[in-house]
Amino acid sequence: MSPTAVLVSCAELPSGDGDDDAVVPALAALGFSVSWAPWDSSFDFSSADAVILRATWDYDSRRAEFLDWCESVPSLFNAASVVRWNTDKSYLVELLDAGLAVVPTSLASPDSPARFPSSEFVVKPSVGAGSRGAARFAAGADASAHVAALHAEGHTALIQPYQSSVDSEGELALVYFGGVYSHAFAKGAMLGSTMDPSGLYLTEQLDKAEPPSDAVALAEDVLDAASALLGILRAELLYARVDLVRGADGKPLLLELELTEPSLGFRQTDPAAATRFASAVRQQLA
Incomplete structure (x- = not known):
């Protein structure tokens, strides 16, 4: 029997925002039966081998309910304990206290x-x-x-x-699957952007990017520190997105660490990224 993977969304975006379109055939090519379902729907998530948070972008107004739902799902990626920690940005203070280069918070x-x-x-x-x-x-x-x-x-x-480099350089997002670097993409300034018709997120100007060595080094340190704080191995994170900006001194700073439901920039990178993601899902189940 084929393993089943459910990509989890919300009622306003039942099939996501399009960023994950390449993921469905990539998972299918590796033997998965794939479907989408909003997190608060009647779908039986306990029947799936992998339940993958992708577009649950209404959780912030119902976080307690969302976390209760996460705790009820046996095979959630990323895990409910990760989601609880990461959906409150006070984690940035923890990473700052751990000695990471974080935007002062x-x-x-x-x-x-x-x-x-x-x-x-x-x-x-x-x-x-x-x-x-x-x-x-x-x-x-x-x-x-x-x-x-x-x-x-x-x-x-x-x-x-406010980091003024965002106005000229935007942000740099480094994406990891199973704790291993996959690709990066650039994000333009969001403050002042227009709201998507769903009302759930601001539109972003995205483009492919090659991260410089100092950005990669910081992203690696961030993932190691976050994993230590969570008491897990980096490999236990199906996906991670490390968002960086340049500080006034030109050095990279962590703006956010996205471990819950981030866009992963599949439309801004090579087609093989979706296969790398699907392979990481198989690795998690193994």
Whole structure:
């Protein structure tokens, strides 16, 4: 009997946003029976050999329910414990404390005061997807009202100095399958972008990219540190996307580590990337 793989989405994007279109035939070519299903549907996820989070982009408004669902799925990738850690961006502070080169990050909960950088800065919810709730502020601005609005919605506010290199260089996303580097792609600035018709994410300008050696070195360090914090091997991560920007000194900084449901840039890289992903799924099941 063929192994079954379910690519998990949400009601607004039942078959994803198109980025994973090449994954379906790649998995089928390696012997999988493949289907899509929204995470909150009546689908019997316990019957699948591999349940792969791909476009669950409505989880941020229902995170507790989503995490409960993740815990109920026997063969979830990435694992529920990874999802719980990674869907709250306070993990950035943990990686910063571990000595990684991370964009300076502070948290403001409802019972703690917000401290704003003296330079231009960004405020966003610590639990969020698709850049919803993110806002950019000028140097010296008082973002207390935005922080209060995030608190009123039940969020902790995450505050970071804005990295001006995003305006000229954008971000660099390095993609790993089974802990092994696959490819990279470039992302243009998202703040100020338009919202997709689904209302779940901002549109991005994406292009293929070749990562420089210092970016690869940082991405490797980030994956090692995150795996240590999670108590797992890197190979246990079916997929990972490491998003980097250049700091004022020109050195790479971690902006986000995406281990839950990131776009993986299949449309911005070589066709063999989908096969590498499918092979990593087989490796996980083995």
